[in-house]
Amino acid sequence: MASQPGNGTPTSAAPTAGSPQQLNQIVMEYLSKKGYSRTEAMLRVESAHTDADGRPIITRPEDYPEVKYERAYQHLRRWIDNSLDIYKPDLKRLEYPVFIYFYLYMIQNGHLGAAKTFWKNHIAEHEAVHAYDLQELSRLSHPSHVEENHLAKLYIENKYRVKMPNTTRNLLLHFLEETAEEGGQTMLDILNQRFELTSLPGRASLFDRAAEGQEGEGIQGHPFGRADLADNAPPVKLGVLPMDKDMVKEVEEELRDEDSRLRELTRSDELGIAAASSLADEFQKIKREESEDSPMRESIPLPPYTVADIHEEVKRVKEYREMMKIGGGPSTALPSVCMYTFHNTNDGLHCIDFSQDAELTAGGFAESYVRVWSLKGTPLVSIISSENQPTAPKSRRLIGHSGPVYGVSFSPDRKYLLSCSEDKSTRLWSMDTYTALVVYKGHDAPLWDVAFGPFGHYFATASHDHTARLWSSDHIYPLRIFAGHLSDVEKVTWHPNSAYLFTGSTDKTARMWDINTGNSVRLFSGHTAPVTTIAASPDGKYFATAGEDSLINIWDIAAGKRLKTMRGHGKTSIYSLSFSQEGNVLVSGGADMTVRCWDVLHGTGAQTADVPEPISGAVPGLSGPSEPTAKVDGAGSTSKRKGKDVVATPDQLAVWYTKKSPVYKVQFTRKNVVLAGSAFLPSQPTV
Amino acid sequence: MSLWNSDTIKDVSESVGIISLNDDVAKNLAMDVEYRVHQVLQEALKFMRHSKRTVLSTTDISHALRVLNVEPLYGYDSLRPLRYGEASVGPAQPIYYVEDEEVDFEKLINAPLPKVPREVTFTAHWLAIEGVQPAIPQNPTQAEAARLSEGTPKGSNATSSVAATVGNNDGTAIKPLVKHVVSKELQLYYERVCSAIMDEGNDTLRSAALSSLRHDPGLHQLLPYFLQFVAEKVTQGLRDMFVLQQMMDLTHALLENETLFVEPYVAVIVPSILTCLIGKRLGDPTTFDHYTLRDYAASLIGLLCKRFGESSHTLRPRLTRACLKHFLDPSKPLGTHYGAITGLASIGGREAVRVLILPNLKLYERMIRPELEEDTPKKRDAQMVVEAIFTALKQLEDDDNVHVKHENGNGMADEQQREALARKIGDIATDRVWRSGRRGLVKAILDAKAGGPRVAE
The missing domain is CATH 1.25.40.500 (TFIID subunit TAF5, NTD2 domain)
Structure with missing residues (x-):
């Protein structure tokens, strides 16, 4: 510091032996005694600028x-x-x-x-x-x-x-x-x-x-x-996790059986319509094979596969065949959105999750419980028969937490449900018995989010204590602690190959972690407000973040660079993001009570670069009056919050409004249908 | 310098027994308190965000205190909003405090348990099918959606006012007012007027209220609320003739008040009036006073069209279409037909009668004839409808009156004329017209034949 403030009152008390004032005097006396008059004069001049404490006197x-x-x-x-x-x-x-x-x-x-x-x-x-x-x-x-x-x-x-x-x-x-x-x-x-x-x-x-x-x-x-x-981002392997070789064989066998059974059926019905393509062929298309970009299977130990896993895989192939194709670009086929509106929540519903097969939904509540419903309205039958007395209910309450529940997540096979709460614990619930199985304790502060891994078994939690943790469902202690964020970790999600984890934080950044080493391998910074929700595309190449600043950023994972920023969600929080199965359409839902649909690749220079036409008007009768005037925002340019009104960027494909229901969750199913969850909040009359 | 006043610190220190607190200390403490409050707020906001709420609640604060390792504040629940009282210690120096009511244990224990809240349920609907939002009740209408897209919504819990829910009939949405503050006096006035109007026993009070509405300036803030009141009462009180009458009176009074700017609210007014005009069953169906109500409604509609038909191009066609639809629908009761005919006549005047009613009369006769000939309770209704048709037809005459006088002598013989008339508008209506003995009218009707787009028969 160049100057010290002059507000300290100089002590007028008698100078003690060590004070510089006295020292000067002694030296000067000494100099005059010795006759060094010029040196003495010099010293007098120089010491005149300091006060009694030797600090410079502020003259100007x-x-x-x-x-x-x-x-x-x-x-x-x-x-x-x-x-x-x-x-x-x-x-x-x-x-x-x-x-x-x-x-x-x-x-x-x-x-x-x-x-x-x-x-x-x-x-x-x-x-x-x-x-x-x-x-x-x-x-x-x-x-x-x-x-x-x-x-x-x-x-x-x-x-x-x-x-x-x-x-x-x-x-x-x-x-x-x-x-x-x-x-x-x-x-x-x-x-x-x-x-x-x-x-x-x-x-x-x-x-x-x-x-x-x-x-x-x-x-x-x-x-x-x-x-x-x-600058020196370590390389990441973004390929799919290869399937177990034996499992592939068994699945193929199963599919061939299924095919011949189907053929049998069509022949006996004399319909003459051959199945569009055999399941076995479909399987070839989505079979996860080892590629040079794949993480080693050994590096992510998973429990040995079971018959249930094979059935699951067969189901997945069938669903893939029935999947609705959603194209990018202007002539895009847009997804269908099925909205589940929750009533009588009194603002107590904090989070929603849908199971992958769209059979079950779960909600976490302020009143410390989790509620599970069957989406089809069928009773939830427990395998404990006494639990089904007098009749099996259509929704079940899971009681165990002692604080508001902030996150729920179904396992991919929907046999289990995880919930995390303000009480610093995560709980595992069985969807066969609807009872609690395990309590995972380890975090030191409220938990904000929990996510099951893409193959089950592993899960990750995000917490107020600035860390995210990796757990395996058969251990009650965490396997990894991901520390690096400077503030709360708000949201956690998995890379589809299960080798990496993404976290979004209040420190306005998102990070990608290697679950093997526990190191942060990518840092995505660009938001100007806390990151509230994140999503990774199913092909594992892109990553989307959304923040309190109501912007959605698309990132290229391998390069760690931002591809573009998408704007449109008023000035309110975005609660949920989800990529379509092809990864070219992103759907978002937020507090502005809308579900919005975005073209991921538009304007990023990838693939659809030759069709840069604005698309927002392509959906007749849907776009609000303000959208056709969408302002073209160059890809990658820093978007500052200019002006008062929010104009949607041209990559917004559609916007669908709800009736007074903020959208808490959007999720693409494997058939490419969007499930959305919202809570109806009627406003109170003012008079 | 700091928002927190150091006097507050001194007050607090006195309350814990430290009488003379150094000014510097108080100042420093004040600054620190401010910082701590910010800290608590910052944490509380996180809890609010994760609860997916847009309003901070007391539970958020207590969670934040827990996270910060501070003893939480007891005694605040979030089940109801905090009520603040205001006291003043001097001119323009209000002090706010949280009202702390005393709870009588005896009462609390013996009080019946509160009602069990309704179970959380969910409903499913298609928000979009292949990108297109289906027009089903669960989805907002286009107008609502346009309105939603205009203002950036302030969040789920922002109080929306009634004004925010009405749309201008021109399609240009009204900007939702973030907060509609109505003064205490106006609120009181609103309550008084509403109760006075609904008071069946006190005629003088009622008319006083209506006349106040008719003439008093400065009621504009209350206009949306009154209109909502009308809409509510009309939908709830379809069987109560008194209520409907009063609501029409109220609407009329509002329309009459010159200081009110009613135009943006026309879209809200119209449904209530239409209900009273062409509703299926209004009041007690055995009596016939619903016809007077329908007449009243018809004239109100006419007034609306006269006043706002110019500025809103779609108003008249829309109303006409609604009436015509009901007129031509044989499944609707005769009361509705009556309303539709009178409505058409008053909305469109001569032109509507000529173009829309006249060509359809012959067809309509086929429907109404059985009712007239049989001696059923419906006969009175059918007769009323014939009267309505006659009244409507009379409109044709007015202007042509002049010519009729001197054209009277020449032309066809009576019998011929009558035949032509019957061919044109059917026997029943001819009978009625003939009975009235108005030659001019007959002439007018016959002349009206030429020209005018004809509605498909």
Whole structure:
């Protein structure tokens, strides 16, 4: 720090032996005694600028903190605004960190009034992009808070990295040195202490570096700084998990039997209609075979397959044959959405899950219980006969938690259900007996989400304690703890090959974890608000995140790069995302009481790049009046919240409104039908 | 500097026995309190978000306190919203406090158990079939959807006002008002007026209320509420002639009030009036006073069309279509036919009678003849319908009156004329017209033959 505040009252008490004032006197006496008059005179001149405590006396008004930082910041801004256009984008990026550091300095040194004024004067300039950080930092109101607040600590303990071309950098430093008197010195100090300026080769250009230039900028590990992973992202194997060789054989046999039985049927009926294609052929299409991109089967130990697994696989093949094809592009066939509206919930329903075969649904409630319904309205028969007395009910309540239930998840074979709750535990329930089987304890804070792995057996939880954990259903302790997020882990989901896990967090990022090593292998940062929901595409190549900022981002997993941002969901939370089986259509549901359908590949330059026509109007009578005016938003450009009204990006294929029912869950079945769950919340009359 | 007042800190410290608190200490404490409150809020918001709610509740706060390892605050439940009381300690210095009512244990224990809440259930419907949203009751209509897309919804629990649920008949949706604040006085007025109008025994009070509605300025805020009241009462009180009459009176009064801007609400008014016009069974079916109600409704509809027909191009055609449909539907009771005919006449005037009623009369006669000839209770109804037709036909005459005078002498003989008339509008109507002895009318009807698009017979 260049200056110390002059607010400490100088102690007028008699100087003690060690005080610098006294020391000076002793030295001067000594010098005059010895006759070093010129040296003595020099010392007198030099020591005149320090006060009794040896601190420099502030002689100029501009050194007072109230003025100093404001002046320096204004100085910098004025210069940037007047500089050439080609330098502006790079220099502009300095303003935010300088602003934050000045503010933190002032707080740290107790100039609270000055800090607040400074903050108030300039916050509007940064709100658009950094609103979330600013909101948190604005709460600091005492020097001790800086030590305590994790975000402030991040800024203080790390250097802020900025990349800029050499010419620009030299220009800046030159300017600051020249104008050291007018505030440049303050700027230089802060640049030296807090910044890590990296030179980029080449000259500045008008091309906005915002997108790729920002990579590796900011605070390490904090969103807006993501170089720690993006630069040297480890390779990931995104191929499908190969099936067990023996199992493939048995499934094929089973399918051949099924085929011949079907042929038998058609012949005896004399219908003459051959089955569209034999099941065995279909199986060839979706058989999960080892490819060079596949994770090793041995690396994910799964229990040996059973007869049930083979039946499950046969069912899957049949469903694949009946699947509705959903194409991308403008002439797309859009999915059908079956909406399940829950009534009388009184806002107590927190989460919904549907089983993969669309037989069961489960809801977690504020009143600490989970309720299971059969979607077809058939009674839920327990294998314990006494449980079915007097009649088997159509819905069952699973009681065991001692706090609100925030997440439920069916196992792929829907024999089990997991639920996680505020009481820090996860519970496993049997869907044969409708009773609790296991309690998994390990987390230290409320759990926000739970997800069964794509092959069952394993599951993952997300918690308020900033970690996600991997469990196997036969162990009551976690197998892996994924730590790295800086705030709550909101949502967890699996990569379809079961080798990776995705998490979305309140720290505005999403991460991809290797379940074998437990390391974070990808960091997806770009949201400006907490990530509320995530989804991975069935082909394992794309990843979608949605945040409190009501944006949906599509990411390329292998490259770890954002492909595009999709906008349309008002300004409310998005609760759920789901990819179609082909992976080209994304469906989202949110608090704005709509289900929206998005073209994943539109505008990403992949495959459908030759049909860039706006599609929102393609669905007659569905698009609201505002949509045909959809504003084209270049792929990959940073989307700031401009303007007041939200205009949907042209990749929105359709929007379907519900009646006063926020949509909690959307889920594609294997037949490509969307199941959506919502709770009807009638509003209270006002008079 | 901080939002939290250091005086509050001093008050609290005094309450725990620390009499003189240093100013600096209080200031620092105030700042810290502010920070802690923010911290609690930040955690509470997470709980709110995961509960998929858009309104923070007391349970969120207590969960947040638990997570922060702070003893929770007891005594607040989220079953009902917190009620705040207001007290003032000086000019413009209100103090807010949570009302803390005393609970009598004896009463609480002996009170009957509250009703068991209804079980959570679900219903399924198609939100979209291959991308197209089917028009079924479970899905919002296009107009609703358009409205939803316009304003960004504030979330599930945002209070929506009645004004937000009405659409302009031009299709341009009204922006949902986020919050419709109605002053206490107006609310009181609304309640008083409603109860006065529904008071069967007190004629003077009722008429006073109606006249107030007719003339008082400044009721605009209440307009949607009154219209909703009308709609509710009409749908609930179809059998109660008094209620229906009163509702029509109320509607009329609102339409008469010059200070009210009724236009955006026409779409809401119309259904109630139409119900009273062409409803199947209104009031007690054995009496005949529902015909007066229908007449009243018809004139109201006529008034609406006159006032708003110009600005809204679709209003008149839509109303005409509704009436015509009911007129031509033989399965509807005669009362409905009566309403439809009078309605048509008053909506469309001469033109409607000429183009829509006249060509269909002969066909209609086939339906009504059996009722007239047999001596059933329906005979009176049928006669009423004939009267309605006659009244409608009379409209044709008015303008032509002048010519009739001097055309009277020449032309066809009476018998011929009568035959022609019968051919045109059927025997029953001819009878009635002939009986009235209005030659001018006969002439007018016969002349009306030429031109005019004919409705398919």
